[in-house]
Amino acid sequence: MTLDGKIPAGPLTEKWTQYKSSMPIVAPNNKRNIEIIVVGTGLAGAAAAASLGELGYAVKCFTFHDSPRRAHSIAAQGGINAAKNYRNDGDSTWRLFYDTIKGGDYRAREANVYRLAEVSAAIIDQAVAQGVPFAREYGGLLENRSFGGVQVSRTFYARGQTGQQLLIGAYQSLSRQIALGSVEMYNRHEMLDVVLVDGKARGIIARNLVTGKLERFGAHAVVLATGGYGNVFYLSTNAMNCNVTAAWRAVRRGAYMGNPCFTQIHPTCIPQYGEYQSKLTLMSESLRNDGRVWVPKKKEDAQAIREGKKKATDIAEGDRDYFLERRYPAFGNLVPRDVASRAAKVACDEGLGVVPTGLGVFLDFASAIERYGKSKANSIGEHHADKARIVELGEKVVEEKYGNLFEMYEKITGENPYKMPMKIYPAVHYTMGGLWVDYNLQTNVPGLFAAGECNFSDHGANRLGASALMQGLADGYFVLPYTIGTYLANDIRTPKFDTNREEFAATEKEVRERLDSFLGVQGTQSVESFHRRLGKIMWDYCGMSRTAEGLAKARTMIRELREAFYKDVFVPGSASEFNPELEKAHRVADFLEMGELMIVDALERNESCGGHFREEYQTPEGEADRDDDNYAYVAAWEYKGWGEDPTLHKEPLIFNDVHPSKRSYK
Amino acid sequence: MQTMKLKLKIWRQSGPNDKGRLETYPVEANEHMSFLEMLDVLNESLINERKTPVAFEHDCREGICGTCNMVINGQPHGPMGGTTTCQLHMRHFKDGDTIVIEPFRARAFPVIRDLVVDREAFERIIQAGGYVSVNTGQAQDANAIPIEKDVASHAFDAAACIGCGACVAACPNASAMLFVSAKVSHLALLPQGKVEAKKRVQAMVKQMDLEGFGMCSNVTACEAECPKEISVDNIARMNREYLSSVIGSEVQV
Numbered sequence: 053m054t055l056d057g058k059i060p061a062g063p064l065t066e067k068w069t070q071y072k073s074s075m076p077i078v079a080p081n082n083k084r085n086i087e088i089i090v091v092g093t094g095l096a097g098a099a100a101a102a103s104l105g106e107l108g109y110a111v112k113c114f115t116f117h118d119s120p121r122r123a124h125s126i127a128a129q130g131g132i133n134a135a136k137n138y139r140n141d142g143d144s145t146w147r148l149f150y151d152t153i154k155g156g157d158y159r160a161r162e163a164n165v166y167r168l169a170e171v172s173a174a175i176i177d178q179a180v181a182q183g184v185p186f187a188r189e190y191g192g193l194l195e196n197r198s199f200g201g202v203q204v205s206r207t208f209y210a211r212g213q214t215g216q217q218l219l220i221g222a223y224q225s226l227s228r229q230i231a232l233g234s235v236e237m238y239n240r241h242e243m244l245d246v247v248l249v250d251g252k253a254r255g256i257i258a259r260n261l262v263t264g265k266l267e268r269f270g271a272h273a274v275v276l277a278t279g280g281y282g283n284v285f286y287l288s289t290n291a292m293n294c295n296v297t298a299a300w301r302a303v304r305r306g307a308y309m310g311n312p313c314f315t316q317i318h319p320t321c322i323p324q325y326g327e328y329q330s331k332l333t334l335m336s337e338s339l340r341n342d343g344r345v346w347v348p349k350k351k352e353d354a355q356a357i358r359e360g361k362k363k364a365t366d367i368a369e370g371d372r373d374y375f376l377e378r379r380y381p382a383f384g385n386l387v388p389r390d391v392a393s394r395a396a397k398v399a400c401d402e403g404l405g406v407v408p409t410g411l412g413v414f415l416d417f418a419s420a421i422e423r424y425g426k427s428k429a430n431s432i433g434e435h436h437a438d439k440a441r442i443v444e445l446g447e448k449v450v451e452e453k454y455g456n457l458f459e460m461y462e463k464i465t466g467e468n469p470y471k472m473p474m475k476i477y478p479a480v481h482y483t484m485g486g487l488w489v490d491y492n493l494q495t496n497v498p499g500l501f502a503a504g505e506c507n508f509s510d511h512g513a514n515r516l517g518a519s520a521l522m523q524g525l526a527d528g529y530f531v532l533p534y535t536i537g538t539y540l541a542n543d544i545r546t547p548k549f550d551t552n553r554e555e556f557a558a559t560e561k562e563v564r565e566r567l568d569s570f571l572g573v574q575g576t577q578s579v580e581s582f583h584r585r586l587g588k589i590m591w592d593y594c595g596m597s598r599t600a601e602g603l604a605k606a607r608t609m610i611r612e613l614r615e616a617f618y619k620d621v622f623v624p625g626s627a628s629e630f631n632p633e634l635e636k637a638h639r640v641a642d643f644l645e646m647g648e649l650m651i652v653d654a655l656e657r658n659e660s661c662g663g664h665f666r667e668e669y670q671t672p673e674g675e676a677d678r679d680d681d682n683y684a685y686v687a688a689w690e691y692k693g694w695g696e697d698p699t700l701h702k703e704p705l706i707f708n709d710v711h712p713s714k715r716s717y718k
Numbered sequence: 719m720q721t722m723k724l725k726l727k728i729w730r731q732s733g734p735n736d737k738g739r740l741e742t743y744p745v746e747a748n749e750h751m752s753f754l755e756m757l758d759v760l761n762e763s764l765i766n767e768r769k770t771p772v773a774f775e776h777d778c779r780e781g782i783c784g785t786c787n788m789v790i791n792g793q794p795h796g797p798m799g800g801t802t803t804c805q806l807h808m809r810h811f812k813d814g815d816t817i818v819i820e821p822f823r824a825r826a827f828p829v830i831r832d833l834v835v836d837r838e839a840f841e842r843i844i845q846a847g848g849y850v851s852v853n854t855g856q857a858q859d860a861n862a863i864p865i866e867k868d869v870a871s872h873a874f875d876a877a878a879c880i881g882c883g884a885c886v887a888a889c890p891n892a893s894a895m896l897f898v899s900a901k902v903s904h905l906a907l908l909p910q911g912k913v914e915a916k917k918r919v920q921a922m923v924k925q926m927d928l929e930g931f932g933m934c935s936n937v938t939a940c941e942a943e944c945p946k947e948i949s950v951d952n953i954a955r956m957n958r959e960y961l962s963s964v965i966g967s968e969v970q971v
Contacts, residue, residue: 099854102854103853103854106853106854117777117785118775118785118836118837118838119784119837119838119840119841119881121783121784121881122777122784122785123783124777124778124783126778126782126783126784127778127780127782127783136860138861174855174857176860177857177859177860178852178854178855178857179860180857180860180910181850181856181857181858181910182849182850182852182910183850183873183877183904183905183908183910183911185870185871185873185904185908186860186870187870188864188865188866188867188870188871189867190867191864192864192865192866192867192870193861193864194860194861210874211874213782213878216782216878216880217874217877220877223844224844224848224849224850225849225852225854227844227845227848228845228849228851230841230845231845231846237841239838239841262830291777291778291779291780291783292776292777292778293777325750326748326750326751328748328751328755328758328759329755330752330754330755330758330779331779334780459800460780460781460805463781463798463801463805463807464752464805466807466809529854529855530854530855533854578762578765578766580758580762580765581762622765622768624765624768624769624770624771625770629733630733630773630830630831630834632771632773633765633771
């Protein structure tokens with residue numbers, strides 16, 4: 053099978069406009085008879101379900117939560133990018149496109165990324181019309197801030213809760229369609245398989261999580277907007293219930309997984325404290341606008357801090373290494389995430405870490421507090437304010453900008469970040485890889501679409517800050533509602549699907565057998581204990597830096613762990629009741645397969661790019677050494693059966709409009 | 719690191735028809751754990767003893783998704799102000815403490831199992847009118863209507879509601895006024911939401927009554943227990959909105 057990205061013809065800047073005007077569409081009278089299943093209600097899913105409902109399609113929407121509003125998009129803090137150029141600082145669609153494709157280390161499709169930049173402005177318009185309370189200036193117009201990897205201010209935000217406010221906007225639009233009857237909402241339903249009829253996606257099997265009953269749902273097309281798979285690492289910033297099951301089940305039915313090894317490790321998270329820890333907490337990248345990252349220059353100082361004998365404030369200015377500012381003067385603390393994370397790892401590997409585990413660096417706001425304090429003092433006429441007054445005023449400004457983040461930090465760590473620098477360390481945050489999709493966001497399985505973090509499409513090997521919200525909403529509001537029509541226009545004569553068909557019964561039977569197999573083991577080890585071990589393997593060998601040797605070892609370890617899982621897992625209760633342990637068992641079982649595929653992909657990609665850093669491939673200065681001659685392609689993996697090696701399909705990446713250059717932030 | 723031995727009294731109820739009862743469990747925790755991590759430890763040990771773990775809801779563990787909900791020693795989300803259960807840490811408890819953990823209780827929130835309750839009533843209230851009727855693609859430029867910074871900020875304060883239901887659990891009448899008023903205020907304050915404000919407040923209040931939530935008697939426990947510190951000023955605003963929409967208005971829902 054050839055992997056056709058279906059990129060429309062024409063110049064890059066005209067592709068989307070021309071394509072939209074000429075693509076097949078479904079007439080309103082036919083839309084009513086066409087059913088679409090949307091799985092997931094985060095930004096991509098809720099936006100898609102609402103928009104498709106508005107268009108007149110008969111939509112069925114699914115979430116395993118008790119409400120669509122709980123999806124993990126809600127936790128995004130910092131902001132959303134859009135090429136509005138409201139700051140008059142030279143931003144444009146082209147610049148957003150360029151920053152994004154460069155930020156992704158030239159491992160994304162030009163046409164997709166350009167379209168993303170093109171529709172970005174409309175997202176802000178839409179959100180404001182829905183009542184999303186973005187930050188504003190005194191003149192009443194929208195405020196912006198900067199994010200990593202760019203030199204303009206194009207990030208719109210709502211305090212530190214941008215994801216929450218955007219999701220509530222989408223959720224409210226979805227709720228309106230539910231009330232109007234155009235979307236049927238199924239809360240507390242988890243999709244456990246996709247049903248194929250004649251090779252096309254025609255429905256799903258979902259488990260009603262309250263009763264445990266398996267239910268069948270038919271449709272003309274299925275959209276997966278089920279998020280990323282960062283929880284394969286056990287510890288990540290993802291919510292506890294984020295999982296790969298929907299996407300992985302699609303892979304098991306023939307969909308290809310694109311670039312699974314591209315994982316984003318976010319530089320600013322609260323460091324791990326103990327073995328019991330269930331998740332890691334992100335501190336928004338926006339903090340790097342004002343926070344300076346440093347470690348002590350001397351190992352003795354670092355050790356004294358680790359042992360509690362010295363505090364950060366005891367280290368003199370000259371004894372501090374502001375390593376991002378030193379290594380990357382052009383971008384300083386605002387280098388992209390992959391670069392910042394690796395630099396922190398290097399510092400800690402050198403023995404300069406500042407938390408008891410050795411894995412932590414400082415994020416310090418003292419300079420910002422002083423700078424803002426002076427400026428505020430001047431603006432209110434206090435030209436001779438003393439140091440204490442300046443700090444007082446400065447802390448207020450910082451509180452206004454990041455108050456809720458500082459509060460969250462203090463709640464978790466018990467330390468006051470206004471007085472002592474935060475301690476941070478990188479943690480798994482996002483997965484750029486995902487289901488392979490063409491320009492229409494359709495997977496290689498006809499009728500099966502993937503949107504948002506669930507697909508691989510726009511971020512290449514590294515995602516820039518504030519671009520996840522942009523992509524989720526772009527896919528959901530402005531791309532999928534159009535592109536799905538190209539498929540459905542050929543389907544207007546297909547009647548609604550009878551879920552009593554053999555294909556539905558057979559798939560349901562497989563799901564039932566799978567659930568029974570987890571319950572039937574009756575072993576001695578908890579699901580959680582397997583997940584924790586899987587996470588450790590992934591983090592140690594397929595995390596911030598990877599080697600061929602380590603990856604090969606990890607593959608064997610995962611296979612052994614998987615075998616142990618099916619021999620000795622213990623899942624209490626039954627399948628016919630509310631059973632969170634059973635839900636978890638299915639998810640962890642799928643993570644155990646996905647983890648291996650990530651390793652296979654990381655092993656095959658003999659280069660370093662973005663979040664994928666292979667120690668064998670680095671420049672003398674320790675930067676990623678990309679190999680465009682051999683690896684400028686999307687790796688799309690086909691599942692070949694239990695225990696079999698997957699097959700690699702390559703989609704070459706062709707750059708006509710940008711020249712892949714060495715990515716430098718120096 | 720401070721280790722503490724605790725006695726947990728947890729509400730166990732196998733389903734909506736079971737009567738339910740408090741059961742006692744010993745657990746060892748340390749001060750760095752979050753409250754939910756302490757429950758993870760308990761569940762891990764129950765599983766190892768082949769017993770049924772305690773069902774509780776949780777997801778983001780960052781205090782923003784609104785999934786977690788439990789009444790801890792009589793207070794929704796526990797003793798710390800402005801904090802969700804998942805953001806509550808064990809350093810606020812002492813060695814030897816007995817902690818009573820119960821579900822959010824309200825007629826409109828039936829128990830599904832143990833500490834898990836059904837909050838669908840909130841969904842139907844939002845569906846009744848908690849939105850701006852704007853289709854995708856209809857919007858004008860985002861800066862076309864300037865909004866006073868303070869107004870936007872007040873709208874944000876109301877929009878910060880996470881829909882957890884603590885206000886209902888805190889209220890002696892199990893009233894949902896704080897939740898409903900937060901949405902009414904968020905949208906009524908903004909020019910984009912004003913157009914439908916009259917219809918919205920009537921429709922949402924009507925649905926709230928249909929769901930079986932109690933009346934507001936100005937106890938203000940809702941504000942005290944709200945993890946996002948949503949102000950009862952929103953209730954006053956909703957009452958004004960409601961009265962002015964019902965009296966002397968053509969709009970009737």
